[in-house]
Amino acid sequence: MQIETGVSLKPYNTFGLPAVAQTLVRITSDADVRRVLDHPELGRAPKFVLGGGSNIVLTRDVSQVVLKVEVKGRRIVEEREDAWIVEAGAGENWHEFVTWTLEQGLPGLENLALVPGTVGAAPVQNIGAYGVELKDRCHEVDAVDLVTGRSVTLDAAQCRFGYRDSIFKHELAGKSLITRVRFRLPKPWQPVLGYLDLERKIAETGITAPDARQVHDWICDIRRNKLPDPQVIGNAGSFFKNPVVTQEQCRDIIGRDPEIVHYPMPDGSFKLAAGWLIDACGWKGKSIGRAGVYEKQALVLVNRGGAIGAEVVTLARAIQESVYGRFGIRLEPEPVVV
Incomplete structure (x- = not known):
């Protein structure tokens, strides 16, 4: 220690x-x-x-x-008839772990390539990208109780995953520390390609049946073109959650703004693209102090150099007020403000 x-x-x-x-x-x-x-x-x-x-x-x-x-370690736990079980320490870099699984011939996490952060943070946020969420691949999470010191294991159901949400943001917030995560990578592997950016890659390359490594490379290319590298421009990735609205609310918004980007959800609701809402309010490329909205993707707030947390919070609140004023939708931040 x-x-x-x-x-x-x-x-x-x-x-x-x-x-x-x-x-x-x-x-x-x-x-x-x-x-x-x-x-x-x-x-x-x-x-x-x-x-x-x-x-x-x-x-x-x-x-x-x-x-x-800073808990390290990566290993293949076991091979089952229907899946591989793999484990990583909570301190492992998430993207490096995703790449490692593919190097072992274990597909299933490729759509989550280049998501920033560590393995241990992934279940807290229930990270998701391009049609795959962590809850789709999570098997078990090991944690230590910060009161008793006891080690506990939660299966995926006990983690109570929701959209960018989990039990670690609620009942266990500040009460547990995740040390390891195990993943279930299903067999046989099936690519998840139902996003416009991926459909464009298929059209551009003519590759209609990509393997997992090809999907990984496409995802990396898409994210690098749309999102800033935190090593170059400070940011926390997508700053706001994509809001989910009822069918009636979606129909009303489409009536006023036919071009709004929206996705149907299995339960009949609709997910709206927060980046589109922010862009529609004219925020792309704008700044408050030294905090700004990224020029290529309005969903990302950036540190233009020397920003302090208060400037980021002020910018985020101004965007929230602007979107609510035009669309009647309250955007919810993804990052935790400390």
Whole structure:
């Protein structure tokens, strides 16, 4: 267990926002968590779990004990008749893990390539992209209770996954630290191609039956063309959730704005493209202070250089008010504001 004080968190959040952790502990195992809980000073102090920092907006220094998750390891657990079970430590880079599974000949996560963050953060957010969500592939999640120090395992049903949501954002928020995640990669593999960007790739290349590696490469190419690299321009990926509305609400909005991008959902509701709503309100490329809306994708807010968390929050609220004023829809942020 490594304890550090006065640690800058700027390198540990993809927005590149300035903040300092009063105390930071690097967690590499379940035992490290228990050592923190048994510590005479740190044990009873409030805790803040930090993964890859790709889903937070830091607006202040962090007085809680920051538990930086750095649990490593990747392995094939078992091969079943209908699926492969693979496991990764919560501190593993998500995209690198996805690539590793394909190198092992285990497809199923390719649509989630280049999603920023760590493996441990993936179930919290129930990450999703291009027709696949983490809940579709999650088998089990290992975590440590931050009160008792006990290790627990939750299956996919117990994680209560929803759209960019899970039990880790509610009942277990601040009460558990994810250490490992196991995934179920189904056999036989079937590509998920029902998105316009992927259909364009099929038309461009003439490849009508792509393998998993081809889908992975297409996804990477699409994301790199649409989204900024956090190493170059600070950002937290998609800043707002795509709102879900009833059929009646969707019909009403289409009546006023026929070009609105919308997707039918299995339950009869419709998902609207938040980026389209923001763009329609004229925000693409605009800035407030040193925080701005990315020129190529209105769903992404960026740090134009030297931004602070308050500027990002001010920009986000202005966008929310603008979209509500025009469409009567309240956009919900994806990142956690600290």
